[in-house]
Amino acid sequence: MFGHLDTAYSQLTGWLYTEALQPALYALGLMDYADDLYQWLDFAIFGLIGIVISYVVCRPLEAAMPVERWPGRGPVYTDMIYTLLARVGVLPLLAFVLLNGAQSRLDGLIADTGFVPPTLETIFPVLREYPLLALAAYVVVLDFGEYWRHRFQHRFGWWWALHSVHHAQRQMTFWTDDRNHILDDVIAALWFGALALLIGVPLGQFPVILLILRIAEAMSHANVRLSYGSVGERLIVSPRFHRVHHGVLSVGQSGKNYAVLLPVWDWIFGTADFRRDVYPETGDPDAPEGLVTGGWFRQQALGLKRLALALAGR
């Protein structure tokens, strides 16, 4: 079955690329980016796959055992727009092109010193022979980085001003994962990419690593009354675990449960809340109504305004 899936995937990407994307690149005089676009195709398709998997897994669970029921779902529809923009559209492409360019420049500078950057595999040769193990190691390191990025989003006022777009949602569902201010997304991409480059993650692994993290994040945001049990809650972030983080009393610097994939980071750094019967309402009581129920543009504008105020110290 996997062989058929792989064949179907290669046929689909091959057809899309040779029949549509590459001729367009040629016509635009952009053949220099032929390989970059081929890679972006993986980002886009993996993004779509991630959305489909998230929907298939999370939506039935939300319908079967929701934490909350709402009379209308307007804010959820706005979150869907966020998801499409973040997972399939321009953001991954921009991040990839920017990071690729930055990596080239950085590599050039490093090369001038005569230093050849290591990778996890050169430091731990056993990983050479077990690519899946190497992939897992990269996921763990990157997840650790995500934990600290998340801590800082809540720690610094200007960053919280952006991140509060995410926390303002009172109708939290699996779509809420991508509800972020665009500047916050750019910072996140640079943070994630810089760490990945530092530890030697091949750029091409990004789609797979992102797919893993995004599916986990979508599940953790789902409106589902679901705990993974006393052991499971400590192994992987559950909807219950992350809902505590989104609780109305857990915003800003008073937060708990920052982990994205592995709760062990909260455990180690003393920010974990493993109470398994707590399913608080979500949202940010300090957020203006436009940040909660406004459309995409309104929320982006309000995020910028709050950023400016935070930077101005007000």
Added chain:
Amino acid sequence: MHASANIASLDHATMCTASRRATLFLPLLLAPAAHAQTAAPAAAQPSAQPVPALPDRSDIVYVLNSGDATISILDAGTRSELRRFPALREPHHLSLTPDGKELVIADSGGNEFFFLDPATAEVKRRVRISNPYHLCYSPDGKYLVVASLRRDQVDIYDARDLSLLQRLRVGDKPSHICFDPGATTAFVTLQGVRSVLAISLETRQPVWQAEVGREPAGVYWNRGKIICGVMGEAHFVVLNPETRQVERQIPIGRGAHTIFPSPDGRVLYGASRVDSRIVAIDPESLEVTRVYEVPGGPDCIAFDSDGRLWATLRWVQRVGILDVHSGALDTIRVGRSPHGIFVQPRRGE
């Protein structure tokens, strides 16, 4: 026959083309069966164990899957994949050492060369090296010139011990390399600045640079002239190294990319990645004599002992096998974004 095949293989391996790709682990997720092959002793520990049971009556074909950081070993006789073993990050090009005893695989994203015994696929050694994309030994065997597409550098190494003799910061995206037969000059295409750069191997310094067209890629020395694939256009150009002028164009098809000679040197084959075709060119007249439609974005080319043309098909995860006489095309499934290709002639003949 086999001596010429060997020589041809060397030429082809050292002139292979393409562009950068990063590693994608799709096959790890979607094709565990293919990767199960890597659990074989040779694949699991490529640095220590020979690959068992390689055929001795068929040519062995090495394919660098740049998109998933693996290397496929094919049996040219049965047209099947025998093994697939992991590289580190992003293998693109390969070359035989001047003595023909080792196959050097350049892993650009992994910053390393690894040296294989081409007859057994046993990994002999690995060498850390800065972003090796394309590589070529000079015809006199003294130098190894390496182009680093991402770092905008060309390195000149002593071929014997791989000591770095010169690192040149050059224009944007140096991609492919060839030499004049006297090994006095290396010619490097600079993909980002529309040029070919000439580097003296005596002074190890650039001596001139000539504009040839948008996104030049493959480059080949032919009877005193330089033929260069112009990826952003639909033709090769013929550059006179004396006058440094483009003398003519050879229409190939959109995305004109690479040039490889047949084993007997009587035909040049050029690949167009956008129009997906391979064309035969008379090396004397430089006229196109035949066009083969090869879907999938043909890139690097090698020839087996029976004269069949093998081409990596970058965008469809396959290698094409073209009978240049009949025009019949067959394909074999390999890894993602296959790029460099090398044919090791059958043993015992």
